[in-house]
Amino acid sequence: MENILANLNIQPLKEPRGFMKVLQFVFSICAFATTVSYSSTFSFTVQCQGSKNDTVIEELITYPFRVDSIDTTYHYCNSSVSKVHIMGNFSSDSEFFVAIGVLAFLYSIAALILYCFLSSLYDNDEKVPILDCAIHVVFAFLWLAASSAWASGLTNLKMATSLDAIMNENKDMCATNVCTPGKELAYSKLVISIIFGFLNLFLWASNLWFLYKETSYFKNKMNMAAGNGSTQPAGTA
Template identity: 30%
Template sequence: MSGFQINLNPLKEPLGFIKVLEWIASIFAFATCGGFKGQTEIQVNCPPAVTENKTVTATFGYPFRLNEASFQPPPGVNICDVNWKDYVLIGDYSSSAQFYVTFAVFVFLYCIAALLLYVGYTSLYLDSRKLPMIIFGFLNMILWGGNAWFVYKETSLHSPSNTSAPHSQGGIPPPTGI
């Protein structure tokens, strides 16, 4: 068994080069989702006809708990004598977003470990017959477990989620009198 020796040759082969690409992709995956911020705006006309449209804005971001993002008018502006904090976006997508970011972090850590193995312990990896099989078996187990989980989530074995919320849960009411 030999110690740590840097050998960059595996990075020139597909096995190492793909791990570098996966490592970079995982950084972009958790950075773009974890740091995302956005907003949506609606224009409001109050009856009787007002000459100027007013805008209310709802800002949101990771982890996408939209049901906590309330609409806000510009500071110091009263629009139609309405408390806009009572109106929020519909949906809570935090579970999916957090799963995505967590999975990207795990891929990041796995790629670092694999690159250390390929670059630092190339001789150990190439001389051992059991180590590649253990790694392949472990990854195969994760792949099968992930597939089984998604099959479970997409079938009737798992209770379907309610994707639309009624008005009583904080959604914007439909226009009346039109």
């Protein structure tokens, strides 16, 4: 334990690249946690003709949003039996978004360990800062792709799970009976997850400049500029 603490260097956390990495760690958790922890219910009521026994249809929607796989059987209007039908499977977009969030979270931990416990490796090996910068380029692109895909998927999810769309899809219940809307799904948590996704895109993209400054390309360029600036033209006799 003492040997591990002896190698601890918190100076990188005071620098932009380290501080940004802490923010990336926190907001990557926020992005995937708000998605996987989502749950909300919708409901509508089937009012049967010639009967006072109304039936409330209620379903829970959760991650990963395979809403077309709902398989609950309802008994309504005395002897009628039916299942709720919802069109659409939005698992690919949500799972891609969550996967990028988890990978970003894991890489943030690895990078913080590198910065704080293996700082000599980062400072002395030219390839390590270049690789770190390149990985950030990849993650910035992945956050853009995942956030955009999930934003599109959420739009389609809202359309598929609106009560009007659900009641229209379940005509076997609502064609000969009166269906009245009940509780709508709450989408605010998923909207927040998308906001976190684009915030992560900003963090990973903006951190590229600070990481580029740690690479040998930038340092050599600065050394050359400093050398040219210190060279004075030869004086004349």
